[in-house]
Amino acid sequence: MNKTENTTRKSRKSFLKQTLMAGSGLGLGSVFASGLNTLKASDRTGEKPRAGQNGRWEASACLGCTSWCSVQVYVQDGRATRVRGNPNSKVNGENICVRGHMGLQQVYDPDRLKTPMKRTNPDKGRGVDPGFVPITWEEAIDTIAEKIMELRRNEETHKFMVTRGRYTYLRDILYDRFPKIIGSPNNISHSAICAEAEKFGPYYTEGIWAYRQYDVRNARYVLCWGADPIATNRQVSHYNNAWGEVLSRAKVATVEPRLSATAAKSDEWLPVKPGEDGALAVAMAHVILTRGLWYRPFVGDFKDGKNRFRTGRTVNENTFEEIYTHGLVRWWNLELKDRTPEWAAGKAGVPADQIERVAIDFARAAPQAICWVGGGPTMQVRGAYNSMATHALNGLVGSVDNKGGTLASNPEYSQGFPSVEPYLDDIARKGIAKPKIDQRGYLEYPALKGGSSGGGVVTNRTADGILDGDPYDIKMIIAYFNNFAFSNPGSNRWEKAMEKIPFNVHITTHVAEYSMFCDIILPATHHMFERHGFMKSIGNAHRQLPLNRPVIDRVWDSKTDETEVTWLIAEKLAEKGFPNMLDHYKQYRDPETGAEPKNEKEFDLYALKHATRDLWDPDHYKGGDRFDGWDDFYKTGVWNSEPYNYRGRWGSMNTRTRKFEFFSETLKEALTGHAERHDTDVDTVLATSNYLARGDLAFVPHYEEPFVHGEDRENSFMLVDYKSRLNREGRSANCSWYHEMKDIDPGCIAGEDVAQLNPEDADRLGLRDGDKIRLHSSAGELECRLVRWEGVRPGTIVKPFGMGHWAYGRYATRVNGKQPLGGNNNQVMPADYDRLSGSSAFYGYVKVNVDKV
Template identity: 60%
Template structure:
């Protein structure tokens, strides 16, 4: 008797699940133990929506929960940003959640000596004792008018970050809220800002592109938008050429049409040589860039050009760039510096220009986060201008923004001690002439994360007497880790808020267990990928395994409450007066209520409608992309809460499609 292909697949699926279950833990064994009448495997648990923060794409996901245990994570099928897919990070998050070495309860240090080889000799304590110890030290700084000697270190964050990261140090009286942004993406953002006045992550229209030039990025394996890149990469390889500049043969490079194994740190030479070829051979996009007034290409090797001879359209300074930098930057010159054959540089430059305007110069941290990487960042993004691919179909785009509710003004809650303390120079020394430190287009505004260690060690501009760190591990993630080890030894009182023990925990006086971002907390997120912007929520899909609390809201509330009992109520008053449940109008009375209220608050007035991206005609007649901000599903935005979960269990995200 024969068997159909469909019948064979059904039979093997059921058999495979049974065999796999024989060696699995009980939750896995029971998760798929029943089949329906059609022979399909039935699910006895439920899928619950949340958001992964394993990178800054922050993909909407769903977690399969069986008997109160998280079994599996998948992409949210309703999400257009990540195609309903995920990368390995959310799978690994389950290991973080059930790590037997998680920080389970608050702990205090009993060994006063700090160092790499010193056992902290942590002992468990109650939350009351832990928070009391933290606020005792904070009150000591207020009484001595040294609030500026307090620092708050932050790694990753949610959309509600400012409720803790900004409000706590500001109202307390310290200028020192220090994020990890300088070791994350600021160099990558610098180039597009200086060349285009845009400070944020960019998005790339992979669906319609014909050429992708990747600058030390490996999008199918790492950094941002991995699910999107994995989902689209097969199509990209079918319809476009891909060239990867990277010292190592990455996963993406191994599949690409061209791999340019650049000598580390010499990406800028390739940028200049590619631009040189495009201009010298007259293959730039004239509709976007412009042209010589008489139509004759005057860009010649080694020769300066009269700026008045060129009439620019959408760019500024193309001839100046040639005269100052590009006229001598031939592929032969770059080959000696960068280690890439000149003939390959010529080929890549010509193919990139031929595909214009559907060509992408994909800027990434690998080429920008190095010595003088800001210049590489500028040049790599400027190639998009030469191709006319900026804000174009198949090119590079700014992407949509999802507006979030700003936290209420803080000024009314600052007393004289706070106002005075806040005026002090930051411990990272930003603002000094040797640190331009761009941020969002402003000089001297950007954090200089890795310089904090030097500031602490040299007590310049002053010493740090107390610090709180959450979701961060600067001792591991910053270069010159030994400096950070010595700096952490030098801080008299350090509090580390963390899910899993880390190198920085070694130097803590108090350790506070945090809830896992994907599984155990309420949170609100915004991000963008795949030409979509989206907001999503995190929800506790399982009960917290241990005695942990949410870093940005619950722990902030407990600190504020304790400070109020000791005579400084400003932070507590701010939380109580300015935040209310937008559905009921009720104020929080404890830390758990505050976590939920804060999550709802950030969506309260963040938008109620969507305006889709429209195509408009440029002066040259080409379709360029433009859009208006907005969000879909205002009811979803305003109804994040327990009542809304039943309606939106499977779809916690909303998207903006250009």
């Protein structure tokens, strides 16, 4: 490379990095050349992109993370060349984060799966060449349908399974209706490796098992717990755009073992010991109560106005009169009275004066004070109670459902699909009555979503169910939009489980690790550019439903997983004598004409029109944006709700008491129900599920000693896993930009898979920058490069998730299908769970040993 070329390359990379870091609003559209494979620096970085004479902006939606932003794609000569936020959106507006732009590299990636393929090598295993050869869609669909018919003939339909990762809200066609009509209970989602423990606290205090939104534009204090809003949180486009305004008006504090992007922009960084978040949370609650700083219009007060909360002293419950909360004094007596900042400092490694200062400042900002709970404190082995303890602070300061606080979702008016009941035969009804393969609802896996024993999924436990044949063997899987052999802790278990499956199908854009164990792989359309669907997203005190739209011709011979593939299988099943599924899908009629679908393309469109009819049909209008009809809605690409109704849930929360529960009667009922299901008591449930609480302590937010895998050694460190701002749900690794610009994450370097260690720890082990190191635990090992960085808490080692693919494409791997590039964090994370929620543990629960290679 000559000097001119090298200077140009550095200039281009520097410019792109500045653009990405500058915020969502600038966008990359202004720097695209007409070709998709080249970028050039502009002398006028603030200039908006100028549309060519043959170009147009087309609406769609991004599924690069769970922000689910409404976007517009600029299409020139049939090719997508730019992406921006949709100005019609009231959630993310014209803002789009870096991951949205990376979709352009994905859709035109030459390593995408181009045509259906089948396995010719019957042997399965890592490193085994599947011998994939191209086949027609007709052969692929016929083979799949015949395998389903074989299960039905043998009355083994319960041994069929659908697994789902990311999705659109057409998901129930494939994820729900499809297995039910076949006769299987096994629809297994990715949810428990995403955010189920994060939802546990809000559900068992205020009755919301869902994502929340945060009214940052009106907040005066934002306290983040293991959340990184400007880099990787839900609705990152909106929060990234609003963060400058937040910093000019509010204080921000971040509880996180590493100096995250948000921590670097905070007034206070509390570098907590991994796993000890609960100690900080209950200590802050102690400070708020002893200082008399709770928000009385929401919580209530002592009847005589005299504060009786004193360290170490119990309080008579009859002396306090609550308004919109339940059980505050019982919480104090059971848990908080002795939880001083000094006690928490010894546990969490954060100074007592900082704990007290943050608690006081946070409470004084009430009710415009946000306690923002992410995965860090919750997706731990005992994370359910961390989830409750951190979220309970929102109740103390009255920010729940309040202006400048934490909000639920605004109402939306999509509708479900026709009932499946008339299309279930005796074989199907018998099959769906079987227990699910993920062992949810077992004594040791309560998975208490929605208050029900076994109400939630235990995603990662599915591998063990398959390996153990418990409760039965699985003979066939159809997987879509997931790569469970890479994305689950203890990932080697999934590889072994996939070896055992007789017939496995993967619908995917890229041949990934999971694909390598499959018998048929089917090329999927790209969500932002080539398919129909719709999403549901919240933020900025609004809800939006953006449409996924095919804005370009399909690059390869791909089909849409949730609609087209399912229709084609249904047609083939009907040819083979089982018409029930096709008959059901024919009920998804065009709302405008009443016509039933005749092929997969019509089914795809009619299903979308049916599900969204109450948004676009003037005769069915229920609220939010108004449209003149389908064409108007389709062109606009997004529906927005009415503004948020602050305090609308006060006194009518979905809990047993209808109030915010500091003593959770809702959790008491759920745990009691699970115990009765197994003919035992709640204490036994907790002991079996690896929690420490007994008696009434189980029903209040409280501190639990973190459960940690691994031993204390000179070279052992707590692993801190996090997601890069360039990580599109783990599917970015074959984008060259992902590697070129990894150093936009604090402490990272471009082009390398790194782990970050505090210089004090590195000096003790004699490690220098760039040294090749091995991380190993009881689960496995990986290799990467070392970066010495002061933004890492001593005693911890920090590594971003996303690298370590051994199958995915030329950029993602060192040798595609054989040799990984870097290391997958899940190789060194043992499979463990927060069992009350079903969530996999990812944070603050494993020590890894570090050796120089």
